[in-house]
Amino acid sequence: xxxxxxxxxxxxxxxxxxxxxxxxxxxxxxxxxxxxxxxxxxxxxxxxxxxxxxxxxxxxxxxxxxxxxxxxxxxxxxxxxxxxxxxxxxxxxxxxxxxxxxxxxxxxxxxxxxxxxxxxxxxxxxxxxxxxxxxxxxxxxxxxxxxxxxxxxxxxxxxxxxxxxxxxxxxxxxxxxxxxxxxxxxxxxxxxxxxxxxxxxxxxxxxxxxxxxxxxxxxxxxxxxxxxxxxxxxxxxxxxxxxxxxxxxxxxxx
Numbered sequence: 001x002x003x004x005x006x007x008x009x010x011x012x013x014x015x016x017x018x019x020x021x022x023x024x025x026x027x028x029x030x031x032x033x034x035x036x037x038x039x040x041x042x043x044x045x046x047x048x049x050x051x052x053x054x055x056x057x058x059x060x061x062x063x064x065x066x067x068x069x070x071x072x073x074x075x076x077x078x079x080x081x082x083x084x085x086x087x088x089x090x091x092x093x094x095x096x097x098x099x100x101x102x103x104x105x106x107x108x109x110x111x112x113x114x115x116x117x118x119x120x121x122x123x124x125x126x127x128x129x130x131x132x133x134x135x136x137x138x139x140x141x142x143x144x145x146x147x148x149x150x151x152x153x154x155x156x157x158x159x160x161x162x163x164x165x166x167x168x169x170x171x172x173x174x175x176x177x178x179x180x181x182x183x184x185x186x187x188x189x190x191x192x193x194x195x196x197x198x199x200x201x202x203x204x205x206x207x208x209x210x211x212x213x214x215x216x217x218x219x220x221x222x223x224x225x226x227x228x229x230x231x232x233x234x235x236x237x238x239x240x241x242x243x244x245x246x247x248x249x250x251x252x253x254x
Contacts, residue, residue, distance in 0.1 A: 055082025
């Protein structure tokens, strides 16, 4: 199984519009970050977790021609605003299976009413098949068992996902002990680390590394990176040997 980092940035991406911050002016491609998302795939399995504003660009870059399902972590725009761009997949595959918390499905149905409309649909509008994700209830997509991990982004409930020995958690600030139990034995972990300084709704670097020490995966990749964190190469030099700062278009094998 492979995991392709479609985007590793925050809600504004890097560079931030109009910013004079040195990281935003960096010429290093690893310092240019689209909104956070991953494509998880093998020869029989292809899912995308979140589709933010940059979804179209990300799909063109990675070359993904088939998506078995789209999984959402939560409803924030940097994770959902690209939903309209599933249309090319609809034309080839039919309605896109969309997995999300019931709250997120309700939110999307308001914001993208024309997609969720069942009568008098606009010709050519995207089409979805919604499946509610429920905590403590695993589900299968193309033969793969997916375990939802209940986490909190400040006060907002968010889902992470575990597949085999791999787990993807983004926008984490707190996680209950019973959810940590679901992560035992994970060999590869992806988790957010927004910046050095503390943040109200995201792990900072210290919190992320403390979490890694608790889970003890073989490898960890940090994502959802802010420009205020610093330059990619400088940050990587400070990390433990088994912790890596992810970057856009990195692909890893699980």
